Amino acid sequence: MKKRDIVNLIRYHVEGNENAFREEVYGIANEFDASGDNALAEYIMALMSDTNILYTQNFNYESEFLEEVNLNSTSLYLPATISQELIGIANAINNKAEVNKFLFEGAPGTGKTEAVKQLARILDRKVYMVDFPMIIDSKLGQTQKNIISLFKEINSFSKQENVIFLFDEIDALALDRTNSHDLREMGRATSTLLKGLDNLSSRAIVIATTNLFENFDKAMSRRFDYIIHFNNYSDEDLMEVGEKLLDDILKKQKNAEKNKKLFRKIISLYGTLPYPGELKNIIKTSVIFSNIEDKYDYFRRLYLAAKGKMPTDIIELKNEGFTLREIEILTGISKSSVSRELKGD
Structure with a gap:
């Protein structure tokens, strides 16, 4: 414990700043705990607990740099491969396996942030996200000070075991410090972030996401106990995600007809299948903007999204592998007429 x-x-007591006073107390308790004086740390925490101020399961944390994430938003399905890795992380956390820092990397729309939410649901935890616009400051040296304050808050709050701290798009601070195009100020901020992760309480669960892993500071990568790569989806993974998304969206459409085989054929026209986030938007807009009087219209709009044109060319559709019945659905032309045209009549 220092004079400061x-x-x-x-000062906080005189000013009546109860939140700052509590944070300072918990910071002191954490320092005693880290130095090995566990009994004193627990005694301090017990005193604060007796005031019924903080350590309750329904606690709502207020912070300048953290904001609670809504976990009740619409879910984005994740492939089984990713779900299994999330279950592995959940088991490690529940078993207190001394791993508490995780990195989710991948392109936009691969489901990184949704994976954090799903993990929180599995663990029955809240998610607090770092507000990077509040952290990054144009004033010289202020960004580093903000990062130090952020980790102080996280470590002070770490005894509350129902929270995940999310560093969404951590690349805002974690770009390569040796990059000559990187501002020297941000390089110092990255170094401060590294120190914060090094001194992170073992009780705090931190998950970071990045879209720019190839430019990621290698020293930063080594700070994480486990990395999940969200770009490694197989085509079958994405097809299955698409089918689940379609099923959910069609539940709200009374007159839409399901056809799993036709759906797969249309989606496969992309060649490189879209990631879950983009796939969800494509399916959702195709269904929402379809003619409610036409149960097959959303298939035509899915085709339009994939090919950039409506499915009107019968010969092209045949060459793409669609059956007579599927061509009938896509064009609105009867199978007999399609057959005659294909025979050249």
Whole structure:
């Protein structure tokens, strides 16, 4: 405990700043705990707990740099391969396996942030996301000070075991420090972030996401206990995700007709299948903007999204592998007429 801590305690008490006072107390307790004086740390926490101020399961944390994430938003299906890795992380956390820092990397729309939400649901935890626009400051040295304050808050709050701290798009701070195009100020901020992760309480669960893993600071990568690569989806993974998304969206459409085989053929026209986020938007807009009087219209709109044109060319559709019945659905032309045209009549 430093002289500064005593001064801060007195100042916050005199000012009536209860939140800052509590944070300072928990920071002091955490320092005692880290130095091996567990009994004193627990005694301090017990005193604060007796005030019924903080450590309750329904606690709502307020912070300048953290904001709670809504976990009740519409879900985005994830492939079984990713879901299994999330279950593995959940088991490690529940078993207190001394791993608490995880990195989810992949292109936009691969489901990284949704994976954090799904993990929180599995663990029955809240998610607090770092507000990077509040962290990054144009004033010289202020960004580093903000990062230090952020980790102080996280470590102070780490005894509350129903929280995940999300560093969404951590590349805002974690770009390669040796990159000559990177501002020297941001390089120092990255170094401060590295120190914060090094001194992170073992009780705090941190998950970071990035879209720019190839430009990621290698020293930063080594700070994480486990990395999930979200770009490694197979075509079958994405097809299965698409089918589940379609099933969910069609539940709200009374007159839409399901046809799994036709859906797969249309989606396969993309060649490189879209990631879950983009796939969801394609399916959703195709269904929403379809003619409610036409149960097959959304198939035509899915085709339009894939090919950039409506399915009107019968010969082209045949060459793409569609059956007579499927061509009938896509064009609205009867099978007999399609057959005659294909025979050249």
